[in-house]
Each structure stands twice: as structure tokens, then as C-alpha cells.
Amino acid sequence: MQTKIHTSKKLEKLVKKLIRNDQNDEDGILGKWNATVFYVERKKCWLISNARSQYNVILSDIKKLDLDKIEEIFKNTLYAQLVYDGIIMDFNHLSTIIGGLNFQPTDNDRKTMGFQNHRLQDLNYWKHEFGSLDNMPIKDLTNRINTSPIHIGEGQKMSDYTDPIEEIKKLLKE
Template sequence: MRTPIHATKKLEKLIKKLVKPQSSNEACGILGKWNATIFYVDRKKCWLVSNARTQYVIILTDIKASDLRDIEDVFKNAFYGQLVYDEIITDFERIETLIGGLDFLPTDNDRKTTGFQNHRLQDLKLWQCQFGSLENMPMKELSSRMNGMPIHLGAGKKMSDYTTSIDAMKTLLNF
């Protein structure tokens, strides 16, 4: 099982060696595809990775070129750590099997997910003014705040279509 992560054009330029050409015959796992973008805090590269199905957000901080060879472990540990922080209890082995390996692909121009990511980046800029430097920013707490915001994940305009990313991820993982 492989998990596709679609990188934005900006991120694609930085991780050229990891990006594979897109093949349409690959099947996604239960988590579906993810989208990743890059942003900077104190001139340090950080990644905002969000799940397209649930809009669940993970922040990878201070990613250097040397970290790219172990990016799968960094992602899995950050994802598991965020799930534990958000009180979505599961074991690490299950997460590892659900994710499998990571495939970095070129952008898929998913406008809905890009819109969510841009909104989350604006929230991060606001909180950056509050906390100051990257070392003072509690990233797991900030990710949890973003994942706890009400979002619309349905096709209609019913109140039942509104949820939080945390609840959507709980539903997805506890099938």
C-alpha cells in the first residue's frame, strides 16, 4: 500500500528527487491522498500536509535537505504524534500499515484542499505573531486547533455536513 502526497509547485522545486511522475493506476489506501505545501517560519522550512478526505492537518517543522531521505519516518511519527495529541487512539503499527510507503507526486490542482491549506496558513501567521519564534510555537497544539475548527465536508448544505477534521479522522480510522 502506498500513500500519495501531492506537492505544490513550490515544494516540488525543493524535493525534485522525491517527486515521481503521476501514474493513474495506483490505488490509494483508506486514508486517501494527501496534499503538501511549504511555508517558512523564521526562515526555516516547514511543511503543511493535509488529508484531502478529512482536511486533517499535520505540520512538519524545520525540514532540511538531510531530512528528506528519512521523510517517511518523519511523516509517520508526526502523524501518529498528532493523532495521539488529538486523542484519536490507535497503535503505531496500524498507522504504519495504513500509510505504507509515501509517493510524492506533482500537484493535482485540488482547489478545495488548496483553499483549506491557504486558510490554515493564514491562521498560522496570526499565531506566529502571538508566539514569536518557531521554538515558542507549540505545533501540535496549533495543529489541533486547526483540526478542531468546524469545516464543511459534504455535498449539500445540511448542518450534518459540518464537522471537524478530528471527528472526520476518527470516523475514517475507526471504520
């Protein structure tokens, strides 16, 4: 099992050695993810969003040396964020669901990219509230993003509005 993570053009330039172009692989149980890079005090941080649920994970202060163990960093951060958001599950089960990470070039998913850009604006606002990256409660900020209402569906009914935490719960139950 492999989980596809499509990178933005900016992130693709930073992680060229991780990018593979095997488009034939199926998406994992959670579907595809999109990743982009943003900076806090000149430190690289990644915003990784699940395209189906719009659930977010922030990897902070990622250095070039961390790329060799990025799979472990992602799984640990995702697990910690799920626990923080009240979704309790076994780490080994989550690791099995994720499988290996397959970094892909951008897929130009405009909906997810627009969603990420909107969330980055929220983070930019909160950056000024906390000052330095060391003072930023990353899990709390990610939780704020994940509890923001989102629209899933075609209509304009109130039942089409939910939040990413509820949507990722549904995916994990499948």
C-alpha cells in the same frame, strides 16, 4: 500499500528527487494527501492535509538532509498528532495503513489548496503570537486547525459541518 502526497508547486521545486509520476497507483486507505511549504523564521515547514478529512499535520524545520527520512518523520509526526488529538491507536497499525509515501506533482485540487491557504493564514496570525519557531507549540497549533469547523457534503444542513478530527476517526475505522 502506498500513500500519495501531492505537493504544491513550491514544495515540488524543493523536493524534486522525491517526486514520482506513477499516476496509476491507487490511493491508500486514508486517501490522498496534499502538502505545501511555508516558512517560520526562514525555516521550512510543511503543512500536509488529508483531502478526504481535511486533517492536518505540520512538519517543522525540514532540512534537505531530512528528505532521506521523510517517511519516518511523517509517520512519527502523524502518530504524535493523532495521540494529541485524542485518537489512540497502535503505531504499527498506523504504519501499515500509511505504507510507503509516494510524492506526486501537484494535482491542482483547488478545494484542498484553498483550505490549506486559509489554514496558513491562521498560522501566520499565530506566528506573531508566539514569536520564534522554538516557542511555537506545533501540536497545539495543529490541534487548533484540526478542531476548526469544516463543511463536508453537498447541502447547507448543520449536519454537513464537522471537524477534521471526527472525519479522520471515521477514515481510520474503515
